[in-house]
Amino acid sequence: MTTRSTALLRVVHRHSGVTRADAARLLGIGTGAATELVTKLSRAALLAQAPAAPSGTRGRPTTVLLPHPDGPLVLACAITHEAWRLDVVALGGATAASLSARHGGARWADVRTAVAAAIEDLLSRYGDRLRAIGISVPGPVSRTLRLEAFTSDWHGIDLNELWPGAGLLVAGNDATLAATAEHLRGSAAGAAVALHLRIEAGLGGAVIDDGRPVLGAHGAAGEFGHMPFGDPAVRCGCGAHGCWGTAVDGTALARLLGAPEPRDPVTYARRVIATAARELGSQRARQDVAGLPPLSSGTPSGGAAAYPCGSGEAEPEIDPAASVEAVRVVGGALGRGLAGLVNALDPNLVTLGGIGVDLLAAVPNTITAAYRDGLMLIHRESPPPVLPAALPDDEGPIAGAAEEAWSALLPRLT
Incomplete structure (x- = not known):
């Protein structure tokens, strides 16, 4: 049940507004099993159901699956050598809020302070609904989440410092994350x-x-x-x-x-x-x-x-x-x-x-x-x-950061 629940959340994340019948077909399960999963995830405040738009045909109204309005959220953070941006992203990819600022090539300590303050601001608004963060940065990221940016003095940077209390933090190079987003939602789909x-x-x-x-x-x-x-x-x-x-x-x-x-x-x-x-x-x-x-x-x-x-x-x-x-x-x-x-x-x-x-x-x-x-x-x-690429320059890396955060979080929700 847990594996199927995660799989259903992935389907809704990729196709927000999918009908319950289509979700069942994508998962290869019967309608009864799909109904059981949807009921379980709705009670857990992970999914919501809504009637589909009228189709003009006879028969029972179709139900579509949507993110729960009080469900979990992730933070997506994109940091470049000129600016930073933070998005609050719901299941399905919709952005609930965004903060950004330019820093003009500032020292990492100044960038870290500004981004950490913005995260605290969003935590005060959304509280424990914020369950994970994905971070995009302009350079390679080690498996211990340290940044090495070749074209700046941002060397050996511990990205965990941006949100020390994060329950789940993932990070990656901006080009890699843009590639992930382009494959999921762009020209390489x-x-x-x-x-x-x-x-x-x-x-x-x-x-x-x-x-x-x-x-x-x-x-x-x-x-x-x-x-x-x-x-x-x-x-x-x-x-x-x-x-x-x-x-x-x-x-x-x-x-x-x-x-x-x-x-x-x-x-x-x-x-x-x-x-x-x-x-x-x-x-x-x-x-x-x-x-x-x-x-x-x-x-x-x-x-x-x-x-x-x-x-x-x-x-x-x-x-x-x-x-x-x-x-x-x-x-x-x-x-x-x-x-x-x-x-x-x-x-x-x-x-x-x-x-x-x-x-x-x-x-x-x-x-x-x-x-x-x-x-x-x-x-x-x-x-x-x-x-x-189908995704604009300023959207690919942050969209990829959100996708990585959701990919890591979904198995933990069920």
């Missing part, structure tokens, strides 16, 4: 083996195999940006030379354009990519007017996506033609690395997050050409598709 890459201030990701991320012996799996696919002359913040991440992020674009290293590589990268996308659009328009064949690379006829162009502060002008060439070089480096990972890992599909979405929209043909050229013959007839 249903894939047996999915590869997710997230390009922000560096490059990370994860392989999701049979629904779970591959974490590695020390919790550092998925640091794909530190494979030696880049320029051996470029030293990475991790201490190695030639890391792939340094060839595809905002620092790579700055080097190609002869600009100083940007303070905010993500905002800078989006400015450069937006400039390149506009220039490619102008080139296509000139080709059309002149009656010439379409460009062999760049964006397809639908055009590029719109990109945020920074914080509104005055920024140096970026040469449009130079930006196109720089973005194509970075797109080629991204495509070649993708091919290497597909050859090694054999995923069903690849999803890109962060500025990977921007690059894929701006120079898809460049990325695709480099990707296909690097694939082994066995993959070329039907290469795994490379898709933009």
Whole structure:
């Protein structure tokens, strides 16, 4: 009964509003057994029942299953080098409350104090309904829940300090958690083996195999940006030379354009990519007017996506033609690395997050050409598709943190 109860809670978490009959079918049990489970979980204030919307057909009204209004909640916390955010998340994924603030690269002690105070605030509101916390951070997390962020002084950080009294605390790298969320609720849903890459201030990701991320012996799996696919002359913040991440992020674009290293590589990268996308659009328009064949690379006829162009502060002008060439070089480096990972890992599909979405929209043909050229013959007839992530940049990691917290909590509720 306990195992089936947990399984039913998982079904409702994944499909909030599922009918009792459909839940029974998903679990492979009869309607009588399903009714017994629902009654038990309703009495425990874990599930609630409600009539389904009228279908217009005859027969007994259908019952849908929902999270109990007084049921358990989890905290999801996402900490980046610029900001933090806390969400209160119910069974099914709905957000009940949220707190956030920017910290602008503060010392860990200051970030810890601010986040711990926010947790106390939410505890005062929700009390013992808050049963677990999932934490997303910008770096590898050991099995003892210590953070090692390569691009900051956040080393050896004990994440348990954020909520010392937590009954259940789980944590992970932001790219890994974004991959988990993308597999459950995004573009990779249903894939047996999915590869997710997230390009922000560096490059990370994860392989999701049979629904779970591959974490590695020390919790550092998925640091794909530190494979030696880049320029051996470029030293990475991790201490190695030639890391792939340094060839595809905002620092790579700055080097190609002869600009100083940007303070905010993500905002800078989006400015450069937006400039390149506009220039490619102008080139296509000139080709059309002149009656010439379409460009062999760049964006397809639908055009590029719109990109945020920074914080509104005055920024140096970026040469449009130079930006196109720089973005194509970075797109080629991204495509070649993708091919290497597909050859090694054999995923069903690849999803890109962060500025990977921007690059894929701006120079898809460049990325695709480099990707296909690097694939082994066995993959070329039907290469795994490379898709933009469905979840926005600021949603993937925190959604993944919530999923990890619920995944750990559900077996303890029954």
